[in-house]
Amino acid sequence: MGQAAYLSQHHIIESDYRIGFYVSVPEKLRWPVLVIAILAAVVGSQAIITGTFSIIKQCSSLGCFPRVKIIHTSSKIHGQIYIPEINWLLMVLCLAVTVGFRDTRRMGNASGLAVITVMLVTTCLMSLVIVLCWQKSVFLAIGFVFFFGTIEALYFTASLTKFLEGAWVPIALAFIFLIIMCVWHYGTLKKYEFDVQNKVSINWLLSLGPSLGIVRVRGIGLVHTELVSGIPAIFSHFVTNLPAFHQVLVFLCIKSVPVPHVKPEERFLIGHIGPREYRLYRCIVRYGYRDVHKDDMEFEKDLVCSIAEFIQSESVAPGSVNEDLVKDDDKMTVVGTCSSHTEGVQMREDDADKIEAAGPSELKEIWSPPPVIKLRKRVRFIVPKSPEIDTGAREELQELMEAREAGIAYILGHSYVKAKQGSSLIKKLVINYGYEFLRRNSRLSTYALSVPHASTLEVGMIYHV
Numbered sequence: 144m145g146q147a148a149y150l151s152q153h154h155i156i157e158s159d160y161r162i163g164f165y166v167s168v169p170e171k172l173r174w175p176v177l178v179i180a181i182l183a184a185v186v187g188s189q190a191i192i193t194g195t196f197s198i199i200k201q202c203s204s205l206g207c208f209p210r211v212k213i214i215h216t217s218s219k220i221h222g223q224i225y226i227p228e229i230n231w232l233l234m235v236l237c238l239a240v241t242v243g244f245r246d247t248r249r250m251g252n253a254s255g256l257a258v259i260t261v262m263l264v265t266t267c268l269m270s271l272v273i274v275l276c277w278q279k280s281v282f283l284a285i286g287f288v289f290f291f292g293t294i295e296a297l298y299f300t301a302s303l304t305k306f307l308e309g310a311w312v313p314i315a316l317a318f319i320f321l322i323i324m325c326v327w328h329y330g331t332l333k334k335y336e337f338d339v340q341n342k343v344s345i346n347w348l349l350s351l352g353p354s355l356g357i358v359r360v361r362g363i364g365l366v367h368t369e370l371v372s373g374i375p376a377i378f379s380h381f382v383t384n385l386p387a388f389h390q391v392l393v394f395l396c397i398k399s400v401p402v403p404h405v406k407p408e409e410r411f412l413i414g415h416i417g418p419r420e421y422r423l424y425r426c427i428v429r430y431g432y433r434d435v436h437k438d439d440m441e442f443e444k445d446l447v448c449s450i451a452e453f454i455q456s457e458s459v460a461p462g463s464v465n466e467d468l469v470k471d472d473d474k475m476t477v478v479g480t481c482s483s484h485t486e487g488v489q490m491r492e493d494d495a496d497k498i499e500a501a502g503p504s505e506l507k508e509i510w511s512p513p514p515v516i517k518l519r520k521r522v523r524f525i526v527p528k529s530p531e532i533d534t535g536a537r538e539e540l541q542e543l544m545e546a547r548e549a550g551i552a553y554i555l556g557h558s559y560v561k562a563k564q565g566s567s568l569i570k571k572l573v574i575n576y577g578y579e580f581l582r583r584n585s586r587l588s589t590y591a592l593s594v595p596h597a598s599t600l601e602v603g604m605i606y607h608v
Contacts, residue, residue, distance in 0.1 A: 192233060196226050207324045209585035215432045218403050219528040240312060249309030256302040257313040258531040263295045292504040323581065330578030333608035334560050343374035345417065359422075361549035363447070364389035367556065371396055371427055374416065377556035378605050391546040393450070396427045404431040408479030410445070415474070421536060422542060424450060427475065447547050451540055458536030553599045563607040574608065 151169035168176050202208035217223035244250050270284040368375040374394065381388060392417065412427040426446065453476055532540075560582075562574040581601055 180297045180529060183484065189352050191374075192230065195229055196224050196232065198224055199226055199229050200224055202324060205328075206335075207328045209323070209327050209581045210587070212586055213432075215403075236316070244309060244310075252302070252305040252309040253312040256299075256305070256310040258300045259295060260303050260313070263299055266291045266295060282481050322577075326573050326577040327581050330560055330574055330582070333574070334558060334606055337560075337606045337608050338370060338375060339373075341376040342370060343376065343379050345374075347379075358387040359390040360387045361546060362389040362547075363391045363393060363543075363546045363551045364554055365393050365395045365446075365551060366554045367395050367397070369396065371398070375556070377558075377602065377604055380556075381554070381602065386600075389552065391422045391543060391545065392424070393446070394423070394425045396425070398427060398429050400429050400431060402431045404434055405429045406479075409477055410480050411449040411453075411478045412475040413450060415457075419539060422539070424453075425475070426450070443551050445480045447543065449478040451543060453478050454536050454539050454543070455532055458532040551598060555599060555601045557601055559603060559606055560606045 144362045146164055146167040165173060165177070199208055199211065200213055203210060203213070211226050211228050211317075214225045214227070216225050225504060240250065240253070266288060273279045273284040274281055306314075318436065366375070366378060366381075368377070378394075410429060412429070415421075416423040416425050416426050426449075428446075456476060456478070560574055560578060562571040566574075
């Protein structure tokens with residue numbers, strides 16, 4: 144307002160193009176105003192950075208932006224996050240705009256168009272909030288948009304007159320990010336549709352028999368999948384291309400939930416896939432955004448122990464009340480880590496040459512048979528004497544112990560999305576080049592980064608979408 148008052152009195156000047164904000168400030172107040180302006184710029188930049196982090200996180204959660212590293216800096220405030228890649232990108236863009244323009248007038252034009260566009264979009268979205276969230280009249284929303292939108296539209300059209308004088312920068316950046324988001328979302332959607340349409344049915348699995356039509360070798364195979372129900376298509380790819388597979392198969396799904404911490408007693412969701420003799424399990428592991436992922440040894444121990452606890456609980460109470468029904472008739476039971484159920488099944492791993500046969504008087508030990516080949520460790524489960532478990536559960540625990548002694552292998556499926564034959568040129572460019580470039584340069588999941596490389600088997604599969 145002060146600048147407008149100054150211009151109303153000094154509008155007849157030959158060098159009027161030099162009239163700026165600081166020219167209109169009285170000379171005695173120029174330095175204090177400069178300090179206030181710098182502080183205001185700091186506050187505004189922090190708001191932009193924080194808002195950018197929040198929007199990128201939400202877009203990534205919705206599958207509209209490539210995966211980035213998200214660091215939660217607070218255990219109490221969910222939205223307090225830091226994204227290193229975006230922080231560096233903002234710095235590079237700021238330097239590029241400053242060095243490229245070298246003129247505060249052009250930078251002001253770019254900033255003005257960006258700010259008024261945000262205000263105009265916010266007004267339009269606010270009308271949806273009035274109708275959909277507040278359940279108010281449509282006429283009230285129209286009146287709101289008409290009143291505020293008219294004022295903002297005047298400023299918006301005024302900013303568009305400066306399009307060639309720097310205001311094109313926010314439009315160009317918005318267009319680039321829009322293309323990235325559309326390409327990533329389209330590719331992710333097509334990949335998920337392929338996974339859902341080609342997942343293996345339970346009937347197909349039952350037709351193979353307990354051996355799954357292949358040789359079952361000792362050990363535990365952890366098949367990582369993003370599906371929380373059904374059997375992923377990558378498993379049928381394994382069955383048809385590998386001559387043998389592990390005697391115990393666990394379809395492992397790692398999920399991050401929007402809470403700071405998940406209680407240890409609610410960490411795992413475990414269920415059978417098919418009949419018990421198939422030795423197929425589904426395990427959903429839930430982590431909060433502030434939970435620290437354990438190393439592979441602790442994770443393996445907790446996983447095997449939770450499966451043993453699930454086997455024991457299924458034997459004692461098949462109709463437990465804390466079972467959640469999931470699709471495909473899989474019954475998922477909430478099971479905690481070893482430390483959370485001290486009165487349940489406990490697992491001990493001893494050196495093969497330092498085994499003591501004695502055990503606690505109130506507990507009953509289940510030992511694995513002596514191995515033909517000397518192993519580094521022997522595994523035993525310590526189960527409560529009461530309640531008694533049936534013979535089938537005991538055999539299942541025995542086989543789980545033998546598999547644990549033989550070792551655990553992590554099977555990671557790498558999918559390569561390709562446009563199928565007959566697709567349009569635009570779809571081929573988007574899928575084969577755009578989405579593939581973003582996939583190769585985006586961050587892998589946390590689980591994929593933490594698995595031991597010596598025990599990892601990576602199998603590639605091409606998705607024709």
